[in-house]
Amino acid sequence: xxxxxxxxxxxxxxxxxxxxxxxxxxxxxxxxxxxxxxxxxxxxxxxxxxxxxxxxxxxxxxxxxxxxxxxxxxxxxxxxxxxxxxxxxxxxxxxxxxxxxxxxxxxxxxxxxxxxxxxxxxxxxxxxxxxxxxxxxxxxxxxxxxxxxxxxxxxxxxxxxxxxxxxxxxxxxxxxxxxxxxxxxxxxxxxxxxxxxxxxxxxxxxxxxxxxxxxxxxxxxxxxxxxxxxxxxxxxxxxxxxxxxxxxxxxxxxxxxxxxxxxxxxxxxxxxxxxxxxxxxxxxxxxxxxxxxxxxxxxxxxxxxxxxxxxxxxxxxxxxxxxxxxxxxxxxxxxxxxxxxxxxxxxxxxxxxxxxxxxxxxxxxxxxxxxxxxxxxxxxxxxxxxxxxxxxxxxxxxxxxxxxxxxxxxxxxxxxxxxxxxxxxxx
Amino acid sequence: xxxxxxxxxxxxxxxxxxxxxxxxxxxxxxxxxxxxxxxxxxxxxxxxxxxxxxxxxxxxxxxxxxxxxxxxxxxxxxxxxxxxxxxxxxxxxxxxxxxxxxxxxxxxxxxxxxxxxxxxxxxxxxxxxxxxxxxxxxxxxxxxxxxxxxxxxxxxxxxxxxxxxxxxxxxxxxxxxxxxxxxxxxxxxxxxxxxxxxxxxxxxxxxxxxxxxxxxxxxxxxxxxxxxxxxxxxxxxxxxxxxxxxxxxxxxxxxxxxxxxxxxxxxxxxxxxxxxxxxxxxxxxxxxxxxxxxxx
Numbered sequence: 001x002x003x004x005x006x007x008x009x010x011x012x013x014x015x016x017x018x019x020x021x022x023x024x025x026x027x028x029x030x031x032x033x034x035x036x037x038x039x040x041x042x043x044x045x046x047x048x049x050x051x052x053x054x055x056x057x058x059x060x061x062x063x064x065x066x067x068x069x070x071x072x073x074x075x076x077x078x079x080x081x082x083x084x085x086x087x088x089x090x091x092x093x094x095x096x097x098x099x100x101x102x103x104x105x106x107x108x109x110x111x112x113x114x115x116x117x118x119x120x121x122x123x124x125x126x127x128x129x130x131x132x133x134x135x136x137x138x139x140x141x142x143x144x145x146x147x148x149x150x151x152x153x154x155x156x157x158x159x160x161x162x163x164x165x166x167x168x169x170x171x172x173x174x175x176x177x178x179x180x181x182x183x184x185x186x187x188x189x190x191x192x193x194x195x196x197x198x199x200x201x202x203x204x205x206x207x208x209x210x211x212x213x214x215x216x217x218x219x220x221x222x223x224x225x226x227x228x229x230x231x232x233x234x235x236x237x238x239x240x241x242x243x244x245x246x247x248x249x250x251x252x253x254x255x256x257x258x259x260x261x262x263x264x265x266x267x268x269x270x271x272x273x274x275x276x277x278x279x280x281x282x283x284x285x286x287x288x289x290x291x292x293x294x295x296x297x298x299x300x301x302x303x304x305x306x307x308x309x310x311x312x313x314x315x316x317x318x319x320x321x322x323x324x325x326x327x328x329x330x331x332x333x334x335x336x337x338x339x340x341x342x343x344x345x346x347x348x349x350x351x352x353x354x355x356x357x358x359x360x361x362x363x364x365x366x367x368x369x370x371x372x373x374x375x376x377x378x379x380x381x382x383x384x385x386x387x388x389x390x391x392x393x394x395x396x397x398x399x400x401x402x403x404x405x406x407x408x409x410x411x412x413x414x415x416x417x418x419x420x421x422x423x424x425x426x427x
Numbered sequence: 428x429x430x431x432x433x434x435x436x437x438x439x440x441x442x443x444x445x446x447x448x449x450x451x452x453x454x455x456x457x458x459x460x461x462x463x464x465x466x467x468x469x470x471x472x473x474x475x476x477x478x479x480x481x482x483x484x485x486x487x488x489x490x491x492x493x494x495x496x497x498x499x500x501x502x503x504x505x506x507x508x509x510x511x512x513x514x515x516x517x518x519x520x521x522x523x524x525x526x527x528x529x530x531x532x533x534x535x536x537x538x539x540x541x542x543x544x545x546x547x548x549x550x551x552x553x554x555x556x557x558x559x560x561x562x563x564x565x566x567x568x569x570x571x572x573x574x575x576x577x578x579x580x581x582x583x584x585x586x587x588x589x590x591x592x593x594x595x596x597x598x599x600x601x602x603x604x605x606x607x608x609x610x611x612x613x614x615x616x617x618x619x620x621x622x623x624x625x626x627x628x629x630x631x632x633x634x635x636x637x638x639x640x641x642x643x644x645x646x647x648x649x650x651x652x653x654x655x656x657x658x659x660x661x662x663x664x665x666x667x668x669x670x671x672x673x674x675x676x677x678x679x680x681x682x683x684x685x686x687x688x689x690x691x692x693x694x695x696x697x698x699x700x701x702x703x704x705x706x707x708x709x710x711x712x713x714x715x716x717x718x719x720x721x722x723x
Binding site: 069073076077097100101184186187188189199200250251252253254255257258261262265267386388389392396399400402403405 | 473554558559560561569573574575576578580581582583666667669670671672673686687688689690
C-alpha cells in the first residue's frame with residue numbers, strides 16, 4: 001500500500017516537473033571563468049540575474065567554472081559527455097581548438113538583421129582578430145584585456161626620475177630600471193626595477209615584446225608559428241638580459257599571481273600585468289601609481305587577451321537564439337561599462353566608452369583609457385590549432401631560456417620544431 | 428540432483444553477497460583500467476578525425492619522449508625525497524607524543540593539523556612562504572642572516588625540492604597517527620621486563636619497539652609509495668610543473684597531456700606506464716617485504 005502510493009507520488013511529481021519545464025521557457029547553462037582578483041564572479045552573477053529579471057521567458061544558470069584552464073577542461077569534458085553548456089566564456093585563443101574539436105557553432109546564423117550586423121561591427125577590430133576565422137564569427141569579446149605597464153611614482157621620485165614619465169622604449173626601461181633597482185648594505189636587492197612575470201603562461205607578456213620587435217608569432221590561420229624568427233630570438237634575449245645582463249629584474253621564473261602584491265610591497269617599481277588588475281591595483285596600492293602602454297622597440301605593441309563568448313553545439317535553435325540575445329544584452333554599452341568599472345577589463349565596444357557612467361569614470365581615473373588606446377597597436381593573442389599544446393612548447397622554451405637551461409636560440413628552435421610537428425597536419 | 432540444490436543456492440547467495448562490491452570494483456577500477464590499455468593502442472580522436480588503431484606507436488613515442496624520462500626521474504627523486512623522511516619524522520613525532528609530556532594533546536593536534544587541511548589551501552599558504560622578497564622564508568633569512576632573496580619555486584634546481592618539503596610536512600602527521608596507535612598497542616610488560624634486565628633506552632627501541640612496529644612501517648611505507656605517485660594537487664598551485672618540467676611528476680604529466688592538451692591516446696599510454704609501475708611496486712612490497720615482518 002505504502003509502496004504504491006509512494007510510486008504514484010513520484011510519478012505525479014515527475015509529471016508536474018516535466019509540464020513545468022515545458023511551460024517554463026528556454027533554459028540556458030552558461031559557464032564563466034574568473035582570472036583576476038576582486039569580485040568579478042559576483043558582477044557576472046548580478047548581471048545575469050538582472051537579465052533574467054527583465055526577461056521572464058529565459059532562465060540562465062550561470063556557473064563559475066574556475067580559471068580559464070579549468071573552464072576549457074570542463075567545457076570540453078561536458079561536451080564530450082553530451083551535456084554541453086549553451087554558452088561559455090573561454091579564452092579567445094582557444095577558438096581554433098574548439099573548432100577543431102567541433103564543439104562550437106558560429107554566431108553568423110543568428111546575426112540576421114542590419115541592426116545585428118551593426119552590433120557585430122561595433123567591436124574593436126583588435127578584439128575581433130581572434131574571434132573570427134574563415135569568414136565566420138565564432139567569438140564575441142567579453143572579458144578582454146591587454147597587458148599594460150604600472151609604475152610606482154614614489155619610487156620614481158626617490159630614484160630621481162620624473163614621476164610622471166614612464167619608460168617609452170626598451171632602452172629606457174633598462175636605464176630607468178637600473179636607477180630603480182635598490183640594494184641594501186649587504187648588496188642584496190630590496191627593490192627591483194622591472195617585473196615581467198614569467199610563470200604559467202609567459203608567452204602572453206612575451207608576445208608584447210615580440211610585437212614591439214615587429215614580428216608576429218603565428219599566422220592568422222593558426223597553422224604556422226614563427227618561434228625561431230631572429231626577431232623573436234632577439235625579444236627573448238632582451239627578456240633574459242633584463243635579469244642576467246642588466247640586473248633590473250629578479251632572476252628565475254617570476255610568479256604571475258604574486259606580481260600585484262610585489263608591486264604593492266615595493267619589491268618592484270615597474271610591473272607588466274593585465275589591465276584586468278587595474279581595479280585591484282587602484283584599491284590596494286599604498287602609493288601613487290601610473291599606468292602606461294608597454295614600451296616600444298621597433299614599434300609599439302601588445303597582445304590582446306582574455307575571454308570570448310562561444311556558442312556550443314548540441315543545443316536547440318531556440319536556446320542558441322536566446323543565448324545570442326543574452327550576449328547582445330550583456331555587451332550593450334550600459335552593461336559593458338558596469339563590467340569595465342568593476343574589473344578593469346577593456347570595454348570591447350566604442351559605444352560603451354560614450355556612456356555617461358564610463359565618461360565620468362574615465363574623467364576621474366584616466367588610467368582606464370590607456371588600455372583602450374593601446375588597442376590601436378595591439379595584435380591577436382597567439383592562437384593556433386591545438387593551442388594549449390603549441391603555446392605550451394613556447395612556454396617551456398621561455399622557461400628553459402630564463403632559467404639558463406638552454407641557450408635562447410636553441411630553446412626557441414626546439415619549440416619551433418615541436419610546433420611544426422603538431423601543426424603540419426593542419427596545413 | 429536434489430542433494431546438489433542447496434549447494435547451488437549457497438553458491439548463488441555467495442555471489443549475491445559479493446556482487447555489490449564487485450560491481451563497484453569493476454565499474455570504477457577494472458573496466459577503466461582495461462579501457463585505458465585498449466585506448467593506448469589508438470590515436471587521439473579529434474573532431475574531424477576519428478581515432479584509429481596505431482599499434483604500439485604511442486609506446487614508441489613515450490620511450491622517445493625526453494619529457495617522459497625527465498618526469499620519471501623527477502618522480503623517483505620525489506619518492507626518495509618524501510618517503511624515508513616523512514616516515515622517519517612520523518616515527519619520531521609519534522615517540523615524542525607517546526611519552527607523558529605537558530600539553531600532549533595540544534602537540535598531537537598540532538602535528539596532525541597539516542593532514543586535516545586541504546592540500547590546495549596548504550599549497551597557497553606555502554606559496555606565500557616561498558615568495559621571493561617578501562615571503563616568510565626570505566623575510567626570516569634576510570632579517571637574521573642578511574641573505575639575499577631566494578626564488579625557490581622559480582629555479583629548476585630547487586623547485587622540486589620545495590615541493591618535496593611541502594609534501595613531507597603534509598604527510599608526516601598522517602603517518603604519525605598510525606605509529607601512535609601501534610605504539611599504544613605494544614604491551615608495557617615487554618618494556619618493563621627489559622628495564623629489569625638493565626637494557627638502555629636505545630636497546631629497548633631497536634630490539635623491542637622498532638621490530639614490533641614493522642607491520643605499521645610496511646603499511647605506512649606502502650601508503651607513502653602510493654602517495655608519491657598520487658599527491659600532485661599542490662604542484663598545480665606551487666609551480667604548475669615548471670620551470671621547464673623541473674617539478675612535474677608522472678601523474679601531473681598525465682593530467683596535462685590528457686586534459687590540457689587533450690592527447691587522450693598518449694595520455695592513456697602514460698597511464699598504462701603508471702599502472703605498470705604501481706603494480707610492480709605493490710607486488711614487490713607484498714611478496715618480498717611481507718616475509719621479513721613479524722606480525723606476532
